[in-house]
Amino acid sequence: MANAATDPPPLALTLATTNVVAERYVWGDESYLYFDLGVNVIAGKNPFEIRATRKSYADPIVAKQIVLKNGKKTEVTLPAGMVTGWNGLKDFTTVTIKNAAGAEVATYQTDFCPNSYGSARTRRDAPAETPYPQGCSWNPFTLGAVWGIQAGWNGTTDSLPSTGALDLADGDYTATVTLNKKYQDYFKIAAGGSALSVNVKVETVDEGKGAGEAVKAKVKAAREGSDTAEAAAVAEHGEHAGQGDPKLQVSAYDPQFRPPARKPKAVRASSIAKGPRPDLRSLPAWGISLSQEEDKWFVNFGATVWNGGTSPLLVDGFRQTGTELMDAYQYFFDAKGKEVGSVAAGTMEWDAREGHRHWHFTDFAQYNLLGADQKLAVRSGKEAFCLANTDAVDYTIPNAKWRPENTDLSSSCGQNTAVAVREVLDIGNGDTYTQDRPGQSFDITDLPNGTYYIEVKANPANKLTELSTTNNTALRKIVLGGTPAARTLEVPPVHGIEG
Numbered sequence: 448m449a450n451a452a453t454d455p456p457p458l459a460l461t462l463a464t465t466n467v468v469a470e471r472y473v474w475g476d477e478s479y480l481y482f483d484l485g486v487n488v489i490a491g492k493n494p495f496e497i498r499a500t501r502k503s504y505a506d507p508i509v510a511k512q513i514v515l516k517n518g519k520k521t522e523v524t525l526p527a528g529m530v531t532g533w534n535g536l537k538d539f540t541t542v543t544i545k546n547a548a549g550a551e552v553a554t555y556q557t558d559f560c561p562n563s564y565g566s567a568r569t570r571r572d573a574p575a576e577t578p579y580p581q582g583c584s585w586n587p588f589t590l591g592a593v594w595g596i597q598a599g600w601n602g603t604t605d606s607l608p609s610t611g612a613l614d615l616a617d618g619d620y621t622a623t624v625t626l627n628k629k630y631q632d633y634f635k636i637a638a639g640g641s642a643l644s645v646n647v648k649v650e651t652v653d654e655g656k657g658a659g660e661a662v663k664a665k666v667k668a669a670r671e672g673s674d675t676a677e678a679a680a681v682a683e684h685g686e687h688a689g690q691g692d693p694k695l696q697v698s699a700y701d702p703q704f705r706p707p708a709r710k711p712k713a714v715r716a717s718s719i720a721k722g723p724r725p726d727l728r729s730l731p732a733w734g735i736s737l738s739q740e741e742d743k744w745f746v747n748f749g750a751t752v753w754n755g756g757t758s759p760l761l762v763d764g765f766r767q768t769g770t771e772l773m774d775a776y777q778y779f780f781d782a783k784g785k786e787v788g789s790v791a792a793g794t795m796e797w798d799a800r801e802g803h804r805h806w807h808f809t810d811f812a813q814y815n816l817l818g819a820d821q822k823l824a825v826r827s828g829k830e831a832f833c834l835a836n837t838d839a840v841d842y843t844i845p846n847a848k849w850r851p852e853n854t855d856l857s858s859s860c861g862q863n864t865a866v867a868v869r870e871v872l873d874i875g876n877g878d879t880y881t882q883d884r885p886g887q888s889f890d891i892t893d894l895p896n897g898t899y900y901i902e903v904k905a906n907p908a909n910k911l912t913e914l915s916t917t918n919n920t921a922l923r924k925i926v927l928g929g930t931p932a933a934r935t936l937e938v939p940p941v942h943g944i945e946g
């Protein structure tokens with residue numbers, strides 16, 4: 448065993464390269480940079496782990512570092528101000544950029560999400576795998592998060608400003624990334640290794656507005672701690688990422704997403720022994736906006752249903768031969784994860800529309816716009832769903848799945864040649880759909896001004912068996928105003944949370 452004299456430091460900064468290129472995108476009056484400075488945080492002989500949680504939406508986030516003392520794990524509460532949201536450690540580094548003449552042209556703070564997508568072991572003696580999640584949550588109604596770097600593995604620091612855009616003229620620059628002093632002191636990082644410099648060459652990339660929009664999505668993803676490719680696809684499709692890409696169909700070959708060869712015999716849920724069950728919980732609608740298409744007005748929104756139960760929600764669909772329908776069954780497991788039975792749970796249907804082209808489970812959720820009297824005014828055209836673990840809502844609950852495999856539509860929704868499909872929503876994870884397509888969002892063109900409520904309702908027909916149905920519905924108040932030619936939208940905070 449290594450002794451104290453040869454042990455690596457608990458945390459250390461390292462540089463991947465001393466030279467990087469910053470791509471500058473320009474179209475019309477807009478321009479900004481996208482780049483990665485390659486500064487990494489390396490964990491020492493023990494993992495670097497933080498758990499952040501709040502008791503309710505009215506309570507502040509409390510973050511605790513998990514440290515090893517005398518071979519035992521101990522929770523140590525981090526000082527106030529280090530964690531204020533779900534993007535990780537607040538104002539972790541300062542990036543200062545100087546031009547070739549040595550004049551400072553930009554300085555800004557960046558947050559740090561330890562859950563890097565590109566994380567890998569950096570020492571030969573490091574563990575072969577990491578248990579920690581990928582990315583930090585961007586859902587405003589997150590309740591608990593786990594952030595970590597496996598021992599001997601890396602976490603990439605942010606290179607772009609946490610807010611706002613950055614633009615520099617073409618040319619040569621020097622960027623210095625400095626770990627801010629409160630983190631130097633608290634995590635005992637040597638001052639000599641807390642500032643690293645990189646040569647940056649800014650070059651304009653002229654690829655038109657389409658490329659610029661893609662980079663916008665990448666920049667947004669980098670700020671929010673989400674996967675860049677997935678965020679770009681969400682921006683494009685307005686649903687989940689990777690829809691209909693046959694090259695990514697995990698369900699075709701991954702054993703854990705392969706349904707049985709034939710559908711089971713129908714039984715009643717009450718006949719299956721008591722044990723772990725999923726618990727579907729609806730979050731308030733978020734990311735709410737108003738849009739106009741020709742002479743129509745729409746309210747767009749994001750809706751999340753998550754599993755806060757003691758078992759994953761696993762639904763297998765079995766095709767009715769010669770049709771584009773499947774019979775759906777929910778499966779149950781004991782405390783050791785052994786399958787103990789299944790019951791009929793509705794249907795799945797093939798959606799052939801552009802941007803979909805996968806199998807939808809028809810009995811997962813429903814979105815309604817209610818009037819001030821909370822009676823139905825408009826129903827969303829979104830009536831069927833492909834289950835995917837898109838959001839880490841609470842990874843601090845027991846048995847939460849930190850690294851789910853099916854995180855987008857490409858992973859579990861099947862092709863039109865499928866005879867069976869498996870869809871899963873794991874413990875602690877949420878499934879978010881954005882509603883920015885006509886027919887999927889709410890058409891409010893003919894609605895009068897006034898107060899309305901967006902209703903997110905899980906398990907609307909009670910075809911799924913779960914621990915409780917008392918938390919299946921969430922309401923979000925909105926106020927419509929303006930004139931027929933210029934509608935307005937007001938979205939009051941809920942639980943003190945904007946968005």
